[in-house]
Amino acid sequence: MDALGQALSLLATGDTETWWTVGTTIRFALWSTLFSALPGVPLGAVLYLGRFRGKRALAAAINASMAVPTVVIGLFVYSFISRSGPLGFLNIMYEPAGVILGQSLLALPLAAAMTHTGLQKMDPRYAETLLTLGAGFWRRLLAILREGRFVVVQAVLASFGRVTGEVGVSMMLGGNIRWHTRTMTTTIALDASKGEFERALSLGVVLLAVALTVNALSHLAARDA
Amino acid sequence: MNRTARTVIVVALMALIAALPAFAMGGKEAPANPKVRLATTTSTENSGLLAYILPYFTADTGYTVDVVAVGTGAALKLGENADADIVLVHARALEDAFMAAGHGTERRDVMYNDFIVLGPAADPAGLASATGAVDAFKRIAASGAGFVSRGDNSGTDVKEKDVWKAAGVSPAGSWYKEAGQGMEQVIIMADGLQAYTLADRGTWLAIKDKSSLVIAYEGDPTLFNPYGIITVNPGKNPAINAEGARALLLWITSKRGQELIASFKVGGEILFFPDYRP
Numbered sequence: 001m002d003a004l005g006q007a008l009s010l011l012a013t014g015d016t017e018t019w020w021t022v023g024t025t026i027r028f029a030l031w032s033t034l035f036s037a038l039p040g041v042p043l044g045a046v047l048y049l050g051r052f053r054g055k056r057a058l059a060a061a062i063n064a065s066m067a068v069p070t071v072v073i074g075l076f077v078y079s080f081i082s083r084s085g086p087l088g089f090l091n092i093m094y095e096p097a098g099v100i101l102g103q104s105l106l107a108l109p110l111a112a113a114m115t116h117t118g119l120q121k122m123d124p125r126y127a128e129t130l131l132t133l134g135a136g137f138w139r140r141l142l143a144i145l146r147e148g149r150f151v152v153v154q155a156v157l158a159s160f161g162r163v164t165g166e167v168g169v170s171m172m173l174g175g176n177i178r179w180h181t182r183t184m185t186t187t188i189a190l191d192a193s194k195g196e197f198e199r200a201l202s203l204g205v206v207l208l209a210v211a212l213t214v215n216a217l218s219h220l221a222a223r224d225a
Numbered sequence: 226m227n228r229t230a231r232t233v234i235v236v237a238l239m240a241l242i243a244a245l246p247a248f249a250m251g252g253k254e255a256p257a258n259p260k261v262r263l264a265t266t267t268s269t270e271n272s273g274l275l276a277y278i279l280p281y282f283t284a285d286t287g288y289t290v291d292v293v294a295v296g297t298g299a300a301l302k303l304g305e306n307a308d309a310d311i312v313l314v315h316a317r318a319l320e321d322a323f324m325a326a327g328h329g330t331e332r333r334d335v336m337y338n339d340f341i342v343l344g345p346a347a348d349p350a351g352l353a354s355a356t357g358a359v360d361a362f363k364r365i366a367a368s369g370a371g372f373v374s375r376g377d378n379s380g381t382d383v384k385e386k387d388v389w390k391a392a393g394v395s396p397a398g399s400w401y402k403e404a405g406q407g408m409e410q411v412i413i414m415a416d417g418l419q420a421y422t423l424a425d426r427g428t429w430l431a432i433k434d435k436s437s438l439v440i441a442y443e444g445d446p447t448l449f450n451p452y453g454i455i456t457v458n459p460g461k462n463p464a465i466n467a468e469g470a471r472a473l474l475l476w477i478t479s480k481r482g483q484e485l486i487a488s489f490k491v492g493g494e495i496l497f498f499p500d501y502r503p
Contacts, residue, residue, distance in 0.1 A: 180291055193410045
């Protein structure tokens with residue numbers, strides 16, 4: 001209860017750094033959600049509509065890649081964007097862009113898999129009708145995403161939730177730099193490592209509020225379906 | 226209309242948040258490349274030293290410093306990979322190897338503090354009567370009382386391994402726990418386990434109010450803990466901010482930088498003693 005009170009007072013008193021951290025977390029998450037959903041959602045729809053060799057293998061690979069730990073993704077991306085790596089010239093290591101790249105890769109399979117499995121729950125006659133009406137592949141893709149927009153919204157919200165709550169990528173690629181790449185989760189990790197459990201816990205409460213909001217929106221989307 | 230209105234509101238809210246400006250930090254006229262990336266140890270960052278002195282550096286020179294706080298081993302690795310412009314670390318042997326390998330251009334002494342052995346107030350290994358750091362470590366090993374090690378190739382970890390070596394002990398077994406975590410975390414763990422650990426005094430002073438441990442042994446010259454600053458060789462990568470790194474090296478070893486280090490206190494005690502000799 002103390003932590004909750006402290007969280008509220010930290011936010012209510014307009015503690016600049018706390019608000020800045022919350023804002024940064026959300027800004028990073030909005031970008032990485034966008035960049036994961038742009039390829040991820042169509043990929044999920046292609047998996048649903050497409051008839052091609054290796055489709056099951058691709059779906060399985062996407063499902064499996066959801067299980068890759070965030071620090072492994074962080075390490076993998078680090079080896080590319082480090083100034084001594086092949087993409088070093090981009091200069092995005094320890095920059096917001098680096099974090100967003102890593103988070104996007106993290107959420108991409110989730111966006112694809114959520115879209116894929118969500119569409120599978122729709123009435124299969126819709127896709128069949130589109131096919132018998134002679135609609136081309138891209139027409140069908142757009143139509144199915146429009147019809148299944150609640151699925152898309154849920155996939156996007158799940159990606160958003162995933163990236164706001166992760167710590168491995170943000171820590172490794174962002175470096176937890178104050179006023180630059182420090183997010184809610186890396187602040188929590190830092191505060192906990194310094195033994196400042198109350199502060200860590202109070203940010204945890206904020207994070208929980210974000211997660212619950214996303215969850216509620218997701219339910220709203222499902223209800224509207 | 227209902228759903229449309231809701232969509233509009235949600236989109237507008239998200240756009241608003243996305244547009245939140247990054248709060249610009251103060252400072253004077255920015256140099257051409259105003260950002261310096263410093264890789265350093267958890268002890269300098271988490272003790273609050275850097276947060277205290279770096280705003281003065283920014284005010285004096287216009288450079289802002291991005292601090293990445295990791296262990297000494299990792300900080301030097303970041304320098305080696307050109308992911309940092311300058312490093313501030315404490316493990317002289319590793320620093321000399323870094324210079325010898327051509328990764329750095331200039332190294333200067335900056336400051337020192339010392340290592341201390343922390344332990345439970347009951348002192349089960351009898352460190353109160355130890356004759357030196359090596360003897361203290363021998364007593365811990367012989368008593369079987371717990372010891373928590375950083376185990377992360379940090380400066381503290383390197384020092385600890387050196388002392389074990391000098392004591393002729395190869396630490397292993399259930400009494401010896403390698404945490405693989407930062408200094409504060411290790412002190413918290415040692416507290417929880419009522420075990421001994423080696424810590425730098427700066428971190429200890431910053432965290433001691435939250436701990437039931439006490440200083441079990443201190444004062445041996447071998448526990449001296451000097452910090453050095455090294456500018457990374459700009460020949461490694463064109464993106465390295467060599468001017469900014471040199472500005473920081475000169476500033477932190479200047480009279481002003483050194484006085485600021487000495488004026489940083491926690492609970493009335495000086496944490497780091499400046500020791501740059503031109």
